[in-house]
Amino acid sequence: MNDFGFDLLATSGAARAGLLHTAHGDVPTPTFMAVGTAGTVKAMTADAVRETGAKIVLGNTYHLMLRPTAERVARLGGLHKMMDWPGPILTDSGGFQIMSLAKLRKLDEQGVTFRSHIDGSAHQLTPERSMEIQFLLDATITMVLDECTKFPATRDEAAISMRLSTRWAKRSRAAFVERPGYGQFGICQGSVYADLRRESAEALVEQNFEGYAIGGLAVGEGQAMMFEMLEIAAPLLPADKPRYLMGVGTPDDLLGAVGRGVDMFDCVMPTRAGRTARAFTSHGIFNLRNARFIDDGEALDPACSCLCCARHSRAYLHHLFRAQEILGPMLLTIHNLTYYQSLMQGARTAILADDYEGYCTRTREGWTHG
């Protein structure tokens, strides 16, 4: 079993190409993590996820703790075995989704109490319990429990929230069970306030996490403000540790964030869009329900080699979505995830050749040709 670690291999401007080492395999970065909320990347077999080029997937603690429960996942041999994904898995802490999905939630110094959105059952999530759950799930990368500061927040609100997250990060670190090849990431908060971001980052770096996430962005502040915050926050984090921007984003968001020093991403966008007929391609974003595709015999994205693009036409995809056939979401999820992976692979290749800006320019230019 390897030690957990990160090799920074090259930079191009602020963009970084690296290699993340874990107990469950290596991950070339920058990387996009497909979201497997409830122990499955929606509408995908694990083989299909692998074929997109994905090296690491994400699981959601909130969903899994409620169903099938962390203890049951552990009895079944852990999340890797249960979902047929022997590669690395990152789990979130559960905090973000409690605040967006659960009922009757109450947050205090100790943690969060809430009722399940599934059956109304009462639960408490503390930093210690979140670490225990992620241990039971056998997460390769464990996230600290934090409070994702709401947006907008006043400076005082943001400071109070960030400092609670800082205290929870220390408790999360203390509760983390070290194992070779497993890591834990801290999460930088501070909303849109540069000095709070600095205070958060400095407190986290003292804890010497194996990696650092940037949280509290992509919550309504807009891309320009998000990029501004990344320019402030990313340099505050150690260059020799991976950086993860949580819950982001569009292909254009990813290009901009990689260009500001981010290594890892997750987002439901490619999978959710795939289920609603929206396609991300090298020629921009299409909605396959659109009547313009009804007789279009071309591949969805001629530049793509995924099963969807290699074997089927836009007209067939249009037909599948019109007929509400499950294969429509299946094929378009395959494509969208493949597109996200190829976008990150292209970025990595360009960074290694110190041509990242050129890559971004060419890629964005392609999006205008839809």
Added chain:
Amino acid sequence: MNDFGFDLLATSGAARAGLLHTAHGDVPTPTFMAVGTAGTVKAMTADAVRETGAKIVLGNTYHLMLRPTAERVARLGGLHKMMDWPGPILTDSGGFQIMSLAKLRKLDEQGVTFRSHIDGSAHQLTPERSMEIQFLLDATITMVLDECTKFPATRDEAAISMRLSTRWAKRSRAAFVERPGYGQFGICQGSVYADLRRESAEALVEQNFEGYAIGGLAVGEGQAMMFEMLEIAAPLLPADKPRYLMGVGTPDDLLGAVGRGVDMFDCVMPTRAGRTARAFTSHGIFNLRNARFIDDGEALDPACSCLCCARHSRAYLHHLFRAQEILGPMLLTIHNLTYYQSLMQGARTAILADDYEGYCTRTREGWTHG
């Protein structure tokens, strides 16, 4: 391109093992055809269908003529290309589903007029138009247009209906465009009346079809009556042509029908059941939503080598159905179709060894061990 043909290789009692030759490849029989109603076997990629062992799939003329339309399928290169299935495809005539799905349907000597269940548009289907549609779809095996006699029917009703189907079969034969490796099947009607079945079969055999279907069964008459009718109808059909029992059935139905001389089957049962958590296994039928599976770490069917059984537990399947994840229907459809294929492959092996009754006894015995 090969000629269309059928080699009868062995018998075991009345059960037959054969090899069907078509322009799109050979089909060992007995065989089960997965149903690809609207140009997709529901919840399956074409690769996944192939991996179940399927050699031939079925398409539904009624659905395809309405959406995406036969002319559009033809412009897209035919059904094989559109759905990524280069193997043989059998299409039904459309008649059965008009009577069960369409609105304001009216049947006369000329054909059937009806309104689409999708958008209310008016259509007419005649024997000639059904043949044209199936030609445009590029069906490897074209079915004659018939009227599936309702059940129960009086002798007079059954005779009138069967004789209309006989006249339509002659018009269908006249309208069929012969191409090397393509075939057309007649359909024997006559409800539960032996003399009508004989009259129907004799009239069809005069037309020298490439194969013969037995229709108007599995419509409510019960398994015992269905088997009785098969014992009457199958011997009326030429031994050197394939025999297809339409719309059947459960694994037990298939074993009984093969034992009475049937070579080909189609049914939505394995795919539909797969989407509603019902599993066909060598140990009987399970409903994966049942709480007994919540902690069951075993493979669904330890005797099965499909992706679902090789990689996942019953507890995971239970979780996926509880969480309404698309992967549940995907995995269970893979399994159910694989089970149906292995049931037919086992039957074929046993027939070639002249041990079909032994195979049925062992298989049925296994079903009692759930």
